[in-house]
Amino acid sequence: MQTKTGKKLAVFLAITFFFSILCYVAIISTGTIRAKDGLYVFLLMWSPGIAAIITQLIFEHSLKGLGWKPGKFKYLALAYLLPLGYCLVVYGLTWLTGLGIFPSPQFLKELKNSYPMFSGENAIVIYTGLMMSLGFITSMVSALGEEIGWRGFLVPELAKLVPFSQVGLISGIIWALWHLPLILFANYNLPGTPKWYAVVMFVIMVLGISFAFAWLRLKSGSLWTGVVLHASHNLFVQVIFTPFTALTPVTPYIIDEFGCGLAILAVIVAFLFWRKRTSLVEAPRSESSASI
Numbered sequence: 001m002q003t004k005t006g007k008k009l010a011v012f013l014a015i016t017f018f019f020s021i022l023c024y025v026a027i028i029s030t031g032t033i034r035a036k037d038g039l040y041v042f043l044l045m046w047s048p049g050i051a052a053i054i055t056q057l058i059f060e061h062s063l064k065g066l067g068w069k070p071g072k073f074k075y076l077a078l079a080y081l082l083p084l085g086y087c088l089v090v091y092g093l094t095w096l097t098g099l100g101i102f103p104s105p106q107f108l109k110e111l112k113n114s115y116p117m118f119s120g121e122n123a124i125v126i127y128t129g130l131m132m133s134l135g136f137i138t139s140m141v142s143a144l145g146e147e148i149g150w151r152g153f154l155v156p157e158l159a160k161l162v163p164f165s166q167v168g169l170i171s172g173i174i175w176a177l178w179h180l181p182l183i184l185f186a187n188y189n190l191p192g193t194p195k196w197y198a199v200v201m202f203v204i205m206v207l208g209i210s211f212a213f214a215w216l217r218l219k220s221g222s223l224w225t226g227v228v229l230h231a232s233h234n235l236f237v238q239v240i241f242t243p244f245t246a247l248t249p250v251t252p253y254i255i256d257e258f259g260c261g262l263a264i265l266a267v268i269v270a271f272l273f274w275r276k277r278t279s280l281v282e283a284p285r286s287e288s289s290a291s292i
């Protein structure tokens with residue numbers, strides 16, 4: 001079993017990074033993650049999912065075991081609300097202390113142009129509501145590609161070999177390293193901080209939230225908790241809270257995926273889910289590995 005699992009992991013990672021390199025080259029050659037209206041990034045995000053599907057077909061001749069069932073609603077709800085919670089803490093403190101300004105005058109102007117029939121405050125409400133509903137669905141399409149790979153395949157396969165603490169750590173390291181070419185050689189960053197700082201904060205954040213991703217996947221038996229959590233994180237951080245924040249010279253060091261705020265909260269999140277690792281013993285092993 002361990003030999004087969006090790007081979008599956010090796011094949012999955014090899015295929016993932018083969019497809020990813022093709023996307024990295026396309027993105028880096030243009031210098032921006034928005035090239036071709038984000039098509040290259042979309043394909044990159046689907047590289048782990050395609051690799052997982054290929055690997056599963058090679059070894060199991062079936063797509064069972066990736067966690068296709070939705071699982072219990074409470075885990076999906078937790079996955080959706082968790083990013084909202086840590087964003088409210090980080091961005092709320094940033095706004096209250098004056099380290100960042102809410103709302104961003106430039107973004108508010110853009111909203112007024114998009115929704116001319118509404119006042120500034122109403123435009124904020126309309127935009128936020130649309131993003132939290134329709135925008136969330138769009139975000140799930142991209143997140144699904146990654147999550148079929150990272151949480152649908154990688155996490156339960158790792159769980160066959162190592163305890164939860166190592167599952168969270170190893171899956172987080174792989175996930176973080178996979179993003180680094182975009183930070184180092186493209187413009188996946190929030191302007192205003194050096195790249196070394198962005199890399200350090202991003203890696204800490206990803207390692208931290210990987211424990212939440214892994215726990216939800218193993219507890220629920222569903223990859224959809226990862227899809228919802230991933231889509232919710234991208235939505236609240238990249239589409240709602242960061243655009244609403246006007247930058248001071250220090251703001252980029254605090255907010256977004258490259259600031260210390262989310263990195264600190266992610267460490268707290270990791271600790272909370274690490275403490276809940278014993279509850280995974282109560283769930284049958286087949287719940288995380290035999291779901292379809």
